[in-house]
Amino acid sequence: MEQLICRNLTLGYENSPILTGLxxxxxxxxxxxxxxxxxxxxxxxxxxxxxxxxxxxxxxxFADGLSRKDIGYLPQQTVVQKDFPASVTEVVLSGCASRMGxxxxxxxxxxxxxxxxxxxxGLKGLEKRSYKELSGxxxxxxxxxxxxxxxQKILVLDEPVSGLDPIVTQEMYELIEGLxxxxxxxxxxxxxxxxxxxxxxxxxxxxxEIFFGDKSDYLSSGAFMGKVNL
Amino acid sequence: MMxxxxxxxDYFQYDFVVYAFVVGILIALCAALLGVTLxxxxxxxxxxxxxxxxFGAMAVAAITNLTNxxxxxxxxxxxxxxxxxxxxxxxKIKGDAQVAMLSVGALAIGYLLMNVFPTSSNVSxxxxxxxxxxxxxxxxxxxxxxxxxxxxxxxxxxxILFYNKIFAxxxxxNFAKATGTPSEAYNLLIAIVIAVVIVLAMNLVGSLxxxxxxxxxxxxxxxxxxxxxxxxxxxxxxxxxCAALGIVISILLGTPVGSTIVAVDIVAFGGFxxxxxxxxx
Numbered sequence: 001m002e003q004l005i006c007r008n009l010t011l012g013y014e015n016s017p018i019l020t021g022l023x024x025x026x027x028x029x030x031x032x033x034x035x036x037x038x039x040x041x042x043x044x045x046x047x048x049x050x051x052x053x054x055x056x057x058x059x060x061x062f063a064d065g066l067s068r069k070d071i072g073y074l075p076q077q078t079v080v081q082k083d084f085p086a087s088v089t090e091v092v093l094s095g096c097a098s099r100m101g102x103x104x105x106x107x108x109x110x111x112x113x114x115x116x117x118x119x120x121x122g123l124k125g126l127e128k129r130s131y132k133e134l135s136g137x138x139x140x141x142x143x144x145x146x147x148x149x150x151x152q153k154i155l156v157l158d159e160p161v162s163g164l165d166p167i168v169t170q171e172m173y174e175l176i177e178g179l180x181x182x183x184x185x186x187x188x189x190x191x192x193x194x195x196x197x198x199x200x201x202x203x204x205x206x207x208x209e210i211f212f213g214d215k216s217d218y219l220s221s222g223a224f225m226g227k228v229n230l
Numbered sequence: 231m232m233x234x235x236x237x238x239x240d241y242f243q244y245d246f247v248v249y250a251f252v253v254g255i256l257i258a259l260c261a262a263l264l265g266v267t268l269x270x271x272x273x274x275x276x277x278x279x280x281x282x283x284x285f286g287a288m289a290v291a292a293i294t295n296l297t298n299x300x301x302x303x304x305x306x307x308x309x310x311x312x313x314x315x316x317x318x319x320x321x322k323i324k325g326d327a328q329v330a331m332l333s334v335g336a337l338a339i340g341y342l343l344m345n346v347f348p349t350s351s352n353v354s355x356x357x358x359x360x361x362x363x364x365x366x367x368x369x370x371x372x373x374x375x376x377x378x379x380x381x382x383x384x385x386x387x388x389x390i391l392f393y394n395k396i397f398a399x400x401x402x403x404n405f406a407k408a409t410g411t412p413s414e415a416y417n418l419l420i421a422i423v424i425a426v427v428i429v430l431a432m433n434l435v436g437s438l439x440x441x442x443x444x445x446x447x448x449x450x451x452x453x454x455x456x457x458x459x460x461x462x463x464x465x466x467x468x469x470x471x472c473a474a475l476g477i478v479i480s481i482l483l484g485t486p487v488g489s490t491i492v493a494v495d496i497v498a499f500g501g502f503x504x505x506x507x508x509x510x511x
Contacts (some may be wrong), residue, residue: 050408069410075402084270084401087457097398098409104391130456150409 001028002063003154004049009058011044017056018044024204024212026154028064031186033176033196036206042189045206046158049187052141066154069098072147074157077139082132089127091142092118095149110149117145121175137168144175154185161192173199234482241481249375254473254491256382257434258443260427262469264388265448266462267400267420270320276314276421278441279329280428283310285437286336286343288360293347300377304429311425315417363436378430385423396420397458434473435488446495447472453499453506470497 004026012018018041026032036042047053049060051068062068072095095117096110108113118127121141126134131142140160147155160176161169177199180186190196196203203218205211210223240249268277287306291299314329340360345353389396398406399416407413431440447469451461476491483490 046335050404052404052407067410068408071409073405073408075404075408078402080270080272081401085452085456085458086397086401087459090397090458094394094398094401094406095409097395097406098411100394104394106394110332128457131457146405150405156408169428 001086002026002176003066004187005061005063006049007059009045009048009060010056011048012056013053014043015056019206020208022058022210026185026187026202028185029180029183030202031180031200032188032202033200034189034204034206035191035193035196035208038179038191042191042206043158046156046187046189057174070151070153070205072151072153072155074140074147074155074160075205076158076162077143079131084132086131087128088118088123088131088134089114089143091131092145092149095146098150102138113146114149114217117148120148121145134164135168137165137172139165140172141175148179152184154187155179157186157188159189159191161190161195169195236352236427237482238285238376238478239309245372247481249372250487251474251477253375253378254477254487255436255470256378257427257431257489258447258469258473259466260382260385260389260438261431261443262443262447262465263386263462264420264424264427265446265469266451266458266465267396268424269445269448269452270400271420273424274441274445275326275329276311277424277428277444279314279333280307280311280425281432281437281440282333283307284335284425284429284432284440285360286340288432288437289340289343292349292356292360293343295349298373298377303432304426304502307429308422308425311421315421360432361436361438362486363434363439374433377483379431379481383427388423389506392416392419393462401458435491439488439492442492442495443469443473446492446499450495450499450502468498468502469495485503 002025006022006024009022010017010020022045030171034042044053048055051060051072052074052180062070093106093111096106096113099110100106116128118124119203121144123138123141123145126138130140134142139195144160154178157176161172164172173195176186176188180199186200188196188200197215197219201215203213203215205218205221211218213221242251257409268274284307287303288299290306291302294302296302310332314332325376341357342362344357348356350356395406395411395416397422399412399413403413403417406416427444428440431443435443447465448461451464455461455464460498467469472494473491477487479485480487480490
């Protein structure tokens with residue numbers, strides 16, 4: 001079942017396109033890795049999928065009853081957050097904010113959901129701790145728990161392991177794999193092609209050559225070979 | 231000690247002193263609540279810029295001889311807040327330069343107008359009052375007070391009702407937007423409320439000192455507390471206590487209200503800075 005369809009996208013800012021003629025779709029339960037060199041337009045594509053910027057042409061469609069509110073997003077950390085006074089619970093709960101509409105306060109079930117996701121991400125006992133005092137890996141898990149509060153369907157991850165040490169990176173990948181196995185569709189941006197091909201079942205390679213398809217086809221494709229020989 | 235209480239009791243028999251006290255505390259409360267968001271969003275300079283715009287608008291209002299200057303100052307400042315926020319997103323001139331342009335421009339035009347069309351024989355005193363608040367807090371009419379009270383309650387109510395969304399949009403605007411929260415609408419709301427608070431606060435501390443009222447309590451609270459709710463509550467308490475103390479001190483010592491409140495805020499910041507350093511150790 002297709003959940004997200006991108007049709008003939010041309011991406012970029014103002015009148016300088018970075019990518020043209022990009023089409024791909026994401027099925028329910030997929031683990032799609034978007035790879036490509038720096039500057040190839042990965043972040044631009046991500047922002048377009050999330051609706052933060054508009055494509056120059058083409059369209060991003062949600063199918064299978066999905067809407068923008070069903071997307072969970074794990075962004076890269078911003079400067080603001082490095083010095084932001086917020087407890088773990090406050091950050092995770094804010095994932096529920098989009099579904100509130102004009103209702104001013106969180107319901108009991110939303111608070112329970114936040115507590116559940118905090119536990120799922122192995123953060124139990126840290127609820128009252130300040131976000132900015134946590135380690136990089138813990139902070140990523142807090143943001144992942146927040147994303148899970150926003151959705152149970154589709155997660156968009158922007159370089160989820162950047163800045164993490166090898167052991168924590170491994171843990172993070174396993175955590176994401178577990179979420180995917182529990183039925184959540186994953187779209188992950190990564191410059192780590194090896195890890196991407198390890199975990200994902202679909203690959204979208206963007207750059208001079210564009211490849212979209214199953215992992216096994218990617219491994220024998222020119223786009224992958226070119227990347228490896230670099 | 232008894233004498234101090236007696237002096238205060240004497241003062242508080244007068245309506246205008248009570249008005250000043252009530253208004254001062256409400257404005258301090260609003261400024262502190264919004265201050266937390268403003269500081270965290272890195273919008274402090276916008277608050278500063280808007281206060282200068284409010285000065286220009288007040289000057290225009292003064293020469294039109296309106297009985298209530300807020301009638302002009304409020305819409306102009308709200309409009310500027312919206313413009314600043316809008317243009318910040320896709321600007322040809324960078325945001326900070328724009329704010330600087332707008333604020334010095336408004337200051338210059340305001341001062342020029344006050345001199346070209348003097349409304350009293352002592353222009354310098356008028357300018358000084360608008361810039362530093364001086365004693366204007368004690369000349370509030372009951373109409374002014376009620377406007378302040380009503381608007382303050384509206385501001386506090388908006389803050390409480392939208393507290394969770396304000397947090398979400400302040401902590402991570404992209405996440406909020408990507409998951410379907412209308413973050414532009416909330417940014418707009420925040421900008422409008424800030425403009426309202428600034429115009430209200432002009433009565434208390436004058437346009438040059440408003441920023442202090444907005445940023446000091448938030449920064450003080452952040453030295454000690456590490457979660458958003460605690461920072462917000464603590465900042466509100468600091469601000470209210472400092473405003474109350476400042477007004478009382480200014481009555482007892484005959485010092486200008488605005489700068490006295492800010493001085494108390496600075497002392498409080500020093501205290502919290504030290505407390506924060508001690509806790510960390």
